[in-house]
Each structure stands twice: as structure tokens, then as C-alpha cells.
Amino acid sequence: MTRQIKVTPQEFAEMNKKIRPKPKLLRNCFMAFVVGGAICLLAQVLINVYQYLGIGLKEAVTLGTVSMILLGSLLTGLGLYDGIVALGGAGGILPVTGFANAMVSPAMDYKKEGYVLGVGAKMFSVAGPVIISGTITAFLLGVLSLLFR
Amino acid sequence: MPASIWLNLIPAFLIGGLLCVGAQLLMDLTKPQFTPAHVLIVFVVAGAIAGALGWYEPLAKFAGAGATVPLTGFGYIMGKGAVEGAQSGIMGVLAGGIGAGAIGITAAILFSYICAVSFKPKG
Numbered sequence: 001m002t003r004q005i006k007v008t009p010q011e012f013a014e015m016n017k018k019i020r021p022k023p024k025l026l027r028n029c030f031m032a033f034v035v036g037g038a039i040c041l042l043a044q045v046l047i048n049v050y051q052y053l054g055i056g057l058k059e060a061v062t063l064g065t066v067s068m069i070l071l072g073s074l075l076t077g078l079g080l081y082d083g084i085v086a087l088g089g090a091g092g093i094l095p096v097t098g099f100a101n102a103m104v105s106p107a108m109d110y111k112k113e114g115y116v117l118g119v120g121a122k123m124f125s126v127a128g129p130v131i132i133s134g135t136i137t138a139f140l141l142g143v144l145s146l147l148f149r
Numbered sequence: 150m151p152a153s154i155w156l157n158l159i160p161a162f163l164i165g166g167l168l169c170v171g172a173q174l175l176m177d178l179t180k181p182q183f184t185p186a187h188v189l190i191v192f193v194v195a196g197a198i199a200g201a202l203g204w205y206e207p208l209a210k211f212a213g214a215g216a217t218v219p220l221t222g223f224g225y226i227m228g229k230g231a232v233e234g235a236q237s238g239i240m241g242v243l244a245g246g247i248g249a250g251a252i253g254i255t256a257a258i259l260f261s262y263i264c265a266v267s268f269k270p271k272g
Contacts, residue, residue, distance in 0.1 A: 011217075012207075019226055023252035025174075025177050025178075028158065028173050028177055029170045029173050029174065029177075030169050030174065031168045031192070032169040032173035033166035033167065033169060034166065035169070036165050036166050036168065036169025036170075036219070037161075037162040037163065037166025037169070037215070038162070039165065040161045040162060040164070040165025040166070040214045040215040040218045040219070041158050041161050041162040041165070041214075041215075042188070042208035043217075043218045044157060044158050044160070044162075044213050044214035045158065046214075047213060047214055048154050048155065048158075049155070051155070061213070061214070061217055062252055062253075064217070064218070064255045065217060065218060065222070065252075066252065066253070068218055069253065069256045069257050070256070070260050073257075073260040073261050073263075074260075075265060076264065076268075077264035077265070077268030078268065079268075079270075079271040082221045083159075087210070088169070089173050089176065090169050090170075090172035090173035090175075090176055090188065091166070091169040091173070093183075093185045093188060093189070094168060094169045094172040094188065094189070094192060094219045094220055095165070095169070095217075095218045095220075096218050096219075096222070096223065096253070096255075096257075098185070098225070099189065099219075099220060100172065100257055100258065100260065100261060102186070102189070103258075103261035103265075104258060104261045104264045104268075106268045107261060107262070107265035108264075108265045108268060108269075109270050111265065111266070113271070115266065116270065118159065119255055119262065119265050119266060120262075121177055121190070123258070123261055123262065123265065126185060126186045126189065127188050127257065129189075129190055129262075130186065130189045130190055130193055130220070131250075131254065133190045133193055133194050134193045134194070134197060134216075134223060134224050134227045134246065134250065135227065135246050135247055136171050137193070137194045137197040137198065137224070137227070137228065138197050138201075138227040138228050138230065138231035138245065138246030138247075138249075139205075139222060139229055139231060139242060139243065139246055141197060141198065141201035141228050141232055141240040142201075142231030142232055142235045142241070142242030142243075142245055142246065143202065143235075143239075143242055144201075144233055145231075145232045145235040146235045146239065146242060147236070148181055
């Protein structure tokens, strides 16, 4: 026999609000700060090493970014990057390692749909919108600077 | 290696960390919650605008990887590229954004494809 509970939808929503845990905002921000900062620090260490090896500043910075993309892809492939995102939230998402993760992760998951529509298409499920918004914004800014020079 | 070159690690950590806190706030305080894709788009667009206005350059000089590794850095490079391209007209505008971001885009596509093809997903 099922028991009838007399609760109006409004009351239910209020109960739900009370019971549901509030997002731990402060803790999330702290972890994002530490993890995101640590990723950037590692990239800076690489840049310093590249410069020490005689590479110019501009090239060293670019190479640092490329190295982090490689690192993010590898860690995702090895199944380790999910742990970084679980720990650091946005601290794992915003750096370029997270961008690489957002490309590799769905591509790997949809591999059984083939190398074209699986890997090829799913790789851009997050990267696509990001590149689109960057490209269109950059274009509009370029046009504006053409007009108001 | 001289010890002084390691001093730039501090601003890299602090600025990189702060940008990520901004992204975390954007995720936690939006309803419905922003997905990672939404957050990345906001930061790329913001970086592009800041780059085109010349605001991001000082931050990149100060914070190094702390400014270039978060996705704002990607937007910054593209925005700056398109505005610099504008000096040679509309063709420069069309080529400038992706042109400036080309190294990152190519590296990301190349490494991602190789990794996605060669590793097996867990679970």
C-alpha cells in the first residue's frame, strides 16, 4: 500500500530548498585558486626553463602554452585529468590544459562512432563554440579598429 | 640557473589562480549553472576585447603564464591579432584572429586527435 503524503508543490519546493546542500562557494573558489594557480605556475616554470635554454621570450611563452596543451591531452588520455577537475573545478577547466581536456575527453568517449563522426566531430563539442566565439569577436574588433582609427 | 628568474612564478600563480576564481564564481553563481563551454566562451570573448583595447598586454607582461595559460590568453592573442591585422586592411582583419591563434589551435587539434585515437576511455 502506498502512503499518501499531503504536500503542495510549493511546500515541496521549500522542503527541497532546505534539504539540498548549498554549493560550497568559498571552498570551491579556494580550490580553483590553488589548482588553477598551480597549473599556471607549472607553465611558468617551463617558460623559464625554455628561456634558460636560449629560446626567446615570445617563443618560450608560445612553447609553454603548446607544452601545456600536450600535457592536458596526455593526462586526459591516461584518465587522470578528471581528477584535477573534480579537485579544482574551474581551476582545472579555465587553463589551456582544460581546453585540451574538453577536446580529448568527448573524442575518446565517442571513438566507437568512428574516426570521422566520432573522434573528429566530438572533439569540437566544446572547442568548436570556443573557437567560433573567439574568431567572431576578434573579427568584429578588427573591423571596429578599421573604422575608428 | 639564477634564483632571480624564479620570482616570476609568484605573479603567475596569483593571477592564474584569481582568473580561475572568477570562472568558479561564474559557474557557481549562475542559474541554470554555466557549463564549462559557457565559461570558456565568456573568458575568450573577454580576453579578446581586453586584448584589442590593449588592457591585457600589461597583465601578460606582469603575470606571464598566469595570463597566457587561462583561456583569456587565447582570446587576447586572437583579438590582438585581428586589430594588428587591421593595419593592412580587411584582409588583415580576416586573417589576423585565427592567424595569431594558429599555433595553439593546431597544437590542440593535433595532440587531441592523437591522444583520443591512441588511448582507451576508462570506465
